[in-house]
Amino acid sequence: MSNTGITVTAATSSQHAEVVEVLVEAFYKDPGFVRVIPQPDENNDLLRALFGLQIELQYGKDGIIDLATNEQGDIVGVALWDAPDANHGAVDQVKLLPRLIKIFGLHTAKILLREFSSARMHPRFPHWYLYTIAATAQSRGTGVGSALLAHGIQRAGEEAIYLEATSTRSAQLYHRLGFVPLGYVPDNDDLPSEFAMWKPPAMPTL
Amino acid sequence: MSNTGITVTAATSSQHAEVVEVLVEAFYKDPGFVRVIPQPDENNDLLRALFGLQIELQYGKDGIIDLATNEQGDIVGVALWDAPDANHGAVDQVKLLPRLIKIFGLHTAKILLREFSSARMHPRFPHWYLYTIAATAQSRGTGVGSALLAHGIQRAGEEAIYLEATSTRSAQLYHRLGFVPLGYVPDNDDLPSEFAMWKPPAMPTL
Numbered sequence: 001m002s003n004t005g006i007t008v009t010a011a012t013s014s015q016h017a018e019v020v021e022v023l024v025e026a027f028y029k030d031p032g033f034v035r036v037i038p039q040p041d042e043n044n045d046l047l048r049a050l051f052g053l054q055i056e057l058q059y060g061k062d063g064i065i066d067l068a069t070n071e072q073g074d075i076v077g078v079a080l081w082d083a084p085d086a087n088h089g090a091v092d093q094v095k096l097l098p099r100l101i102k103i104f105g106l107h108t109a110k111i112l113l114r115e116f117s118s119a120r121m122h123p124r125f126p127h128w129y130l131y132t133i134a135a136t137a138q139s140r141g142t143g144v145g146s147a148l149l150a151h152g153i154q155r156a157g158e159e160a161i162y163l164e165a166t167s168t169r170s171a172q173l174y175h176r177l178g179f180v181p182l183g184y185v186p187d188n189d190d191l192p193s194e195f196a197m198w199k200p201p202a203m204p205t206l
Numbered sequence: 207m208s209n210t211g212i213t214v215t216a217a218t219s220s221q222h223a224e225v226v227e228v229l230v231e232a233f234y235k236d237p238g239f240v241r242v243i244p245q246p247d248e249n250n251d252l253l254r255a256l257f258g259l260q261i262e263l264q265y266g267k268d269g270i271i272d273l274a275t276n277e278q279g280d281i282v283g284v285a286l287w288d289a290p291d292a293n294h295g296a297v298d299q300v301k302l303l304p305r306l307i308k309i310f311g312l313h314t315a316k317i318l319l320r321e322f323s324s325a326r327m328h329p330r331f332p333h334w335y336l337y338t339i340a341a342t343a344q345s346r347g348t349g350v351g352s353a354l355l356a357h358g359i360q361r362a363g364e365e366a367i368y369l370e371a372t373s374t375r376s377a378q379l380y381h382r383l384g385f386v387p388l389g390y391v392p393d394n395d396d397l398p399s400e401f402a403m404w405k406p407p408a409m410p411t412l
Contacts, residue, residue: 123329123388125388125389125390126389160388171409171410172409180406181408181409181410182366182407183329183331183333183366184410193410196331198406200386200387200404201387201388201389202387203378204374204377204399205374
């Protein structure tokens with residue numbers, strides 16, 4: 001995993017704060033997050049709080065946080081995953097509820113609805129779930145995303161992977177890596193649609 | 207659709223009785239049906255009654271029944287489909303309930319459980335559902351199944367198709383036609399497992 005000088009390792013809990021900063025930097029302009037986070041969100045404090053909770057109570061606990069570092073040892077990207085036996089968000093979001101309400105108040109409903117409507121589309125067949133991949137602004141185009149993705153694909157082996165592509169460009173990238181279309185994730189807003197994709201598991205030996 | 211001398215057309219209601227006979231002949235030894243139909247089932251009367259109900263209240267009404275005929279005009283196979291906007295069995299099975307209970311009594315629970323546990327695995331993304339393909343005994347190996355399948359694939363066009371393969375051999379056939387694995391359909395019995403497969407829809411233009 002070092003042909004581009006990028007190394008992928010599991011994040012330690014002492015690196016969680018840095019993980020949150022990479023996510024904030026990557027998504028503070030993302031229409032999906034802008035919609036559910038009350039605006040204006042000065043200094044991205046609310047978005048930071050949301051990612052903080054997800055890392056603390058969800059991906060840092062029951063999920064997997066992959067960290068990409070460059071040759072200088074700087075963190076240049078992160079990927080958040082759920083393993084096949086995880087709850088993929090719906091139940092875990094409920095665990096976040098008390099603290100979400102404390103931070104977001106009535107806005108919590110919007111955040112939860114988005115997660116729920118997304119979670120209920122997950123196939124019922126065992127799969128790894130790639131919740132998100134993010135690269136720092138300076139490192140984009142240096143193969144960080146590809147290195148994180150390759151790492152996750154290798155770990156999944158002959159098991160399936162599910163993800164939601166947020167652009168035609170990324171959907172085509174995933175397609176080249178063996179993912180096939182499932183369909184659009186329903187969204188009752190005017191937001192750019194997400195497109196669900198599936199990396200098939202091994203063929204059966206019935 | 208005639209390179210093998212097989213023609214595929216929509217079944218008319220006057221052909222429904224023949225459709226049922228093709229299904230009975232194809233499945234009276236099938237372990238999945240033998241398990242849910244009370245045994246002994248003299249002259250396959252109970253299996254015939256089950257298919258009769260499915261044709262009358264379900265596939266002959268809200269679904270699609272494709273009929274394969276040979277050059278002599280004999281019916282040599284059938285395929286039962288649900289279109290993307292159909293309920294794929296779960297709700298429709300409830301409609302069958304009064305008459306199922308009349309025929310199968312307490313055994314109805316076994317039949318419904320099988321259908322429900324299968325229906326809940328269907329992906330939530332729009333898709334055609336191939337419930338079953340059957341060919342008459344004399345016509346097997348003459349391309350009847352392939353002709354019915356080709357007809358359904360052409361009709362689906364760029365839309366997805368979902369099905370459950372019941373053998374490694376059929377899974378491999380579907381794989382060659384563009385289907386990818388989703389995973390095993392859970393079954394709490396010792397039955398041969400079914401393997402869910404997916405023909406992906408067109409790639410997105412987000």
